[in-house]
Amino acid sequence: MRERTSRTGQDVGLAETPNPEECIAEFSGVSKSYTTGRVQFQALRNISCRIPKGQTSYIFGPSGSGKTTFLNLLGVIDRADSGSVTILGTRVGDLSDSAAADFRLRHIGYIFQNFNLIPVLNALENVEYILLRRGLLPRDRRERAEKYLHAVGLSDFLQRRPGELSGGQRQRVAIARALAGEPSIIVADEPTANLDSRTTGEIVDLMQRMQDEMKTTFVLCTHDIDLINGSGSLLRIVDGQIDHTERLS
Amino acid sequence: MIWQIATRNLFRNARRSLMTVFAIGISGLAILLFGGFVTSIWFGLQTSIVQEQGHIQIFKRGYQDYGAADPNAYTIDHYPTVIDTILSAPELRGKIAVITPQVMLGGIAGNQREDNSKTFIGKGVVPSDYNRMRRWDSWNLGIRQGDLPLRDDDPEGAIVGIGMARMLGLCDALRMTECKDPPARVLPPSAKGADFSDLVAADLPALQDRDTRPRLDLLAAGSGGAPNIVSVFVNAAQTQASRAVDNAMIMLPFEQARKLLYGDAKRATVVLVQLSEPNENQAVKALIAQTLAAKGLDMEVLTFNEVDPTFNRVFAMFSFIFAVVSLVLAVVIVFTIINTVTMNVMERINEVGTVRALGFHRAAVFRQFLAESFLLGLFGATLALVLGVVVSKLLNSVGIQWTPPSNAAPMTIELMVADNLLLLGGTVGFLALVTVVASILPASKAVRIPIVQALHHA
Numbered sequence: 001m002r003e004r005t006s007r008t009g010q011d012v013g014l015a016e017t018p019n020p021e022e023c024i025a026e027f028s029g030v031s032k033s034y035t036t037g038r039v040q041f042q043a044l045r046n047i048s049c050r051i052p053k054g055q056t057s058y059i060f061g062p063s064g065s066g067k068t069t070f071l072n073l074l075g076v077i078d079r080a081d082s083g084s085v086t087i088l089g090t091r092v093g094d095l096s097d098s099a100a101a102d103f104r105l106r107h108i109g110y111i112f113q114n115f116n117l118i119p120v121l122n123a124l125e126n127v128e129y130i131l132l133r134r135g136l137l138p139r140d141r142r143e144r145a146e147k148y149l150h151a152v153g154l155s156d157f158l159q160r161r162p163g164e165l166s167g168g169q170r171q172r173v174a175i176a177r178a179l180a181g182e183p184s185i186i187v188a189d190e191p192t193a194n195l196d197s198r199t200t201g202e203i204v205d206l207m208q209r210m211q212d213e214m215k216t217t218f219v220l221c222t223h224d225i226d227l228i229n230g231s232g233s234l235l236r237i238v239d240g241q242i243d244h245t246e247r248l249s
Numbered sequence: 250m251i252w253q254i255a256t257r258n259l260f261r262n263a264r265r266s267l268m269t270v271f272a273i274g275i276s277g278l279a280i281l282l283f284g285g286f287v288t289s290i291w292f293g294l295q296t297s298i299v300q301e302q303g304h305i306q307i308f309k310r311g312y313q314d315y316g317a318a319d320p321n322a323y324t325i326d327h328y329p330t331v332i333d334t335i336l337s338a339p340e341l342r343g344k345i346a347v348i349t350p351q352v353m354l355g356g357i358a359g360n361q362r363e364d365n366s367k368t369f370i371g372k373g374v375v376p377s378d379y380n381r382m383r384r385w386d387s388w389n390l391g392i393r394q395g396d397l398p399l400r401d402d403d404p405e406g407a408i409v410g411i412g413m414a415r416m417l418g419l420c421d422a423l424r425m426t427e428c429k430d431p432p433a434r435v436l437p438p439s440a441k442g443a444d445f446s447d448l449v450a451a452d453l454p455a456l457q458d459r460d461t462r463p464r465l466d467l468l469a470a471g472s473g474g475a476p477n478i479v480s481v482f483v484n485a486a487q488t489q490a491s492r493a494v495d496n497a498m499i500m501l502p503f504e505q506a507r508k509l510l511y512g513d514a515k516r517a518t519v520v521l522v523q524l525s526e527p528n529e530n531q532a533v534k535a536l537i538a539q540t541l542a543a544k545g546l547d548m549e550v551l552t553f554n555e556v557d558p559t560f561n562r563v564f565a566m567f568s569f570i571f572a573v574v575s576l577v578l579a580v581v582i583v584f585t586i587i588n589t590v591t592m593n594v595m596e597r598i599n600e601v602g603t604v605r606a607l608g609f610h611r612a613a614v615f616r617q618f619l620a621e622s623f624l625l626g627l628f629g630a631t632l633a634l635v636l637g638v639v640v641s642k643l644l645n646s647v648g649i650q651w652t653p654p655s656n657a658a659p660m661t662i663e664l665m666v667a668d669n670l671l672l673l674g675g676t677v678g679f680l681a682l683v684t685v686v687a688s689i690l691p692a693s694k695a696v697r698i699p700i701v702q703a704l705h706h707a
Contacts, residue, residue: 072701075606077605077606077700077701077704078699078700078701097611098610098611101605101608101609101610101611102608103608104606104607104608105607105608105609106608108608110603110606110607112603112704114599116599116600116602116603116704118254118600118603118604119261119600120254120257120258120261121253121254121257125250125253128250129250129604129607130607130608132250133607133608133609133613177607181607181608
C-alpha cells in the first residue's frame with residue numbers, strides 16, 4: 001500500500017528528502033554525460049537528492065531516463081562530470097581507482113539485471129568469492145555464504161553452477177552474494193527485468209524481506225511500476241532529471 | 250580461489266585451451282629435442298676429445314706461443330719427472346685415470362716401393378695408454394672408439410690417414426677398398442734421382458725382408474737440427490677428422506717417435522692427463538700446476554679446450570642456434586597466447602566488470618588472467634616434457650648417427666633430454682614465463698576497460 005506524500009516538478013529536491021543525518025548518500029548538483037560515437041548524451045542533469053538510510057529507495061523511470069547512470073554513480077562504478085556524490089560522508093568522486101574498489105567492497109552490494117554470476121563457480125563459491133576479497137578465513141567464508149544462501153532459500157542448490165540454475169535461482173544467488181558482504185547499500189539495477197512475473201514477485205518479496213530483517217539500505221532501479229510496493233521512498237527520473245519524489249509507507 | 254577459477258576457465262573453453270596447450274607443448278618439444286641434441290653435442294664432443302687428448306695437457310712453458318716455430322726449444326726435457334711428480338702428489342691420488350707422454354712431429358714420409366714421398370704430421374703415442382684413454386666414458390654415453398692397431402710390443406708399427414695412404418700408394422698393400430693408389434707414373438730416366446728412401450734402403454737393407462707390412466721411412470729434423478730417419482711398418486689406415494690431417498697423419502709408437510727426434514733423451518712434446526671424474530678439470534688443473542711449480546718445473550698446464558678452442562666454438566655455435574630456435578618458438582607461443590587470452594578477455598569483459606564492481610582491484614583481475622596463462626604454460630610444458638622424453642627415447646632407439654666437425658668417425662646421436670634436469674627445468678620455466686609475459690598485454694587491456702562499459706558488454 002502506497003501513501004503519496006510528495007509533489008512533482010522541478011522544485012523536488014533536497015527539501016523532499018530526509019535530513020542529512022538520516023541519509024546514507026547525497027547527490028549534489030550531479031551531471032553526467034556519455035559520448036556514443038560523435039553523439040553526446042546527457043544522462044543526468046544537475047541532480048540533487050538524498051537516499052535515506054535503512055530503507056528501500058526505488059529509482060523509477062522510463063528506459064533511457066538516467067536511472068542506471070544514477071545507480072552507477074551511487075554504486076561508485078562511475079564518476080560524475082560535475083557535482084558531488086557523497087556516500088557515508090565520503091565524496092566518492094575523489095577516490096582513487098583502488099580506493100573506490102575498496103569502498104565498493106566495504107559498502108556496496110550489487111544485484112545486476114543479468115545476475116552476473118561467475119559461470120565457473122557454483123552458488124556457494126559465487127557468494128564466497130566476494131568474501132575472499134574481504135579477507136575472511138575459509139571456514140568463516142563458507143559459513144557466511146551458506147547462511148545467506150539459506151536465507152534466500154537455496155540451501156539445496158549450493159553446489160549448482162549458474163548454468164544449472166533457473167533465472168530466479170540465479171538472482172537469489174546474486175542477492176545472497178550482495179547480502180553476504182554485509183554492505184551499507186545494496187544497489188539493484190532492474191533486478192527482475194529478466195524474470196517471469198511469478199519469479200519477479202518472489203524476488204521482490206525476498207528483497208523486501210531481507211531489507212526488513214537486515215535494515216540494509218536497498219536502492220532498486222526499475223521501469224516497472226508494479227515492482228514498487230512496501231515502504232521506503234520513490235524517486236522518479238525523467239530525461240536525466242528528478243521530477244518526482246515520494247515517501248512510501 | 251584464483252587457481253580454482255583459472256583451472257575451471259581453462260576447462261570452460263576446453264577446445265581452445267587444448268589447442269593452446271598443444272601449441273605450447275609442440276614448441277616445448279622442439280626446444281627439448283634441440284636442447285637434448287645440444288646437450289649430446291656438449292657431452293659427446295667432449296668425450297670424443299677427451300678420449301683422444303685427455304682433459305689436461307702439460308707443455309713446457311711457451312710451447313703454445315712459440316713451439317710451432319721452434320719445437321726443440323719448447324720440449325719437456327725429462328717427461329718421467331713430470332709424470333712421477335704428478336703421480337706421487339697425494340692430493341692428486343685417485344683423480345688421474347691416465348697420464349701419458351706424447352711426441353708431436355713433422356717431416357717427410359717416403360714409400361720406397363712406390364717411389365712416393367710427402368710431408369707428414371705425426372704423433373708418437375704409448376699404445377696401451379692411448380687405448381686406455383680411448384675407453385674413457387665417464388658420462389656413460391656408450392661412445393667407444395675401439396683400440397688403435399698399435400701395440401707396445403711392436404715399436405715399428407704405425408697408422409696413417411686414409412688420404413696419406415692413398416697418396417703414398419699404400420692402399421693396395423693395406424688391402425683397402427675405400428682408397429685407390431695413384432696411377433703409375435712414367436718418368437723420364439733423368440727425372441728419377443735418389444731420394445732419402447734410397448739412403449734408408451742403403452742403410453737398412455734387410456728391413457723389408459723381416460716384415461710383410463708396407464714400410465714407410467720417416468725423415469725429421471732431430472733435436473740438434475740434423476736430419477734423422479726411422480722406418481715404420483703401416484698396420485692400417487684410418488680416417489682422420491679433417492681432410493688436411495687425413496692427408497698427412499701418421500701415428501707411431503711413442504718410443505719410435507722420441508728416438509727419431511731426440512735420440513736417447515727422455516723428452517716429450519706434451520704429457521696428457523685424463524681424469525677419473527669429468528667435472529674436475531679446473532680443480533685438478535690448478536692442483537697439477539701447483540704441484541709442478543712446487544717441484545720447480547716450469548710447465549704450462551692447460552685444459553683441452555684451452556689448447557684447442559674448437560670445442561668451445563662448436564658448442565657456442567650450437568648454443569647460438571638453440572637460442573635462435575628458442576626465440577622463434579617463443580614468438581610463436583607469444584602470439585598463440587595473445588590470441589587465446591584476447592579471446593578469453595573478449596568473452597569475459599562482462600565478468601571483468603562484475604568482479605571489479607564487486608570491489609576487486611584491477612590488479613586482482615590482472616592476476617586472474619595471468620594465472621590462467623601460467624596454467625596454460627604449465628600444462629603445455631608438462632605435455633612438452635612427456636613428449637620430449639618419449640620422442641627422444643624413440644629417436645635414440647633408432648640410433649641416428651652424425652659426424653661432428655671435430656670427429657673422424659660418426660657418433661650416434663643420443664638426445665639427452667631425460668638426463669638433463671637443467672634443460673627440463675629450464676624449458677618448463679621458459680614456457681611458463683613466455684606464456685605469462687604474452688598475456689600481459691591483453692590482460693592489461695582487459696582491466697583498463699571502464700566498469701560501466703564492461704558491464705554493458707554483451
